[in-house]
Amino acid sequence: MSEEFKKEIPGIDGQNENEQQSAMEAADAGSLKKSLSEINDKYVRLYAEFENFKRFTAKQKEEQLKYANESLLKDLLTVIDHLDLALQHSSNNETSSxxxxxxxxxxxxxxxxxxxxxxxxxxxxxxxxDPTVHDAMTQIESEDAEENTIIKEFRKGYTFKDRVIRASLVGVAKRPAHSEKPQNQTVSRNEN
Incomplete structure (x- = not known):
């Protein structure tokens, strides 16, 4: 447009500028709403992650407190074993009753x-x-006991709360191997 024509129509430049500014403000408002929504989503996710982390650390701390004495108890098991052995050996000796x-x-x-x-x-x-609580040291042939039944305990096992801290060392029954040779099946002879 020519300058003269613009001068004759007052307010044409002002309207375009206002419309452009309104359009830019609307675009900025939409952009800000989208940005705010993204930031809000990030906040909600971070908050949820933080809450999960708090629960995880609280549970972990509870576990540590629950089993804090486990290593002490494991060490004391050796003392118990020695006292048990002393009792077994003293039962053979009448003078130390x-x-x-x-x-x-x-x-x-x-x-x-x-x-x-x-x-x-x-x-x-x-x-x-049960392999979760027993360690088999040997298999012992036995006709009296059912197979996989524990018939000898070499060392006692222990649990601390709900954990196995030492499995029992055991001897497990197995069926005796028969020394007889397998009998041959009767074979019919055809003399043809």
Whole structure:
């Protein structure tokens, strides 16, 4: 347009500028709304992640507190083993019966204290072999016991709360191998 024509029509430039400015403001408002929505989504996700992290760390801390004494109890199991051995050997010797009684009382009291804190012995003799709580040292031939039944316990196993801290070392029954040779099947002879 020529300058003269613009001068004759007042406000044409002002309207275009206002419309352009309104269009730019509308585009900026849409952009700001989209940006605000994205920021809000990020905030919600970060908040959810933080809450999950708090729950995870609280659970982890609870687990650590629950099993804090586990290493101490594992070390005390050796003491219990030695006291058990002392009792077994003293039963063969008649002269040390007073000492054996003292060791037996000490062992009973120690086990009672440890049970109070969550230590429990694993029952093995006469039970079916369970690899989650038993370690098989040997298989022992037996006609009396059912196969895979524990018939000898070499070392007692223990659990602490719900964890196995030491598996029982056991001997497991198996069927005896028969020394007889397998009988041959009767073969019919055809003499043709």
């Amino acid at each position: 007073a000492l054996a009684e003292g060791v037996e009382l000490t062992l009973k009291e120690l086990r009672g204290v440890l049970e109070k804190y969550g230590l429990a012995g694993i029952e093995a003799l006469g039970k079916q072999f």
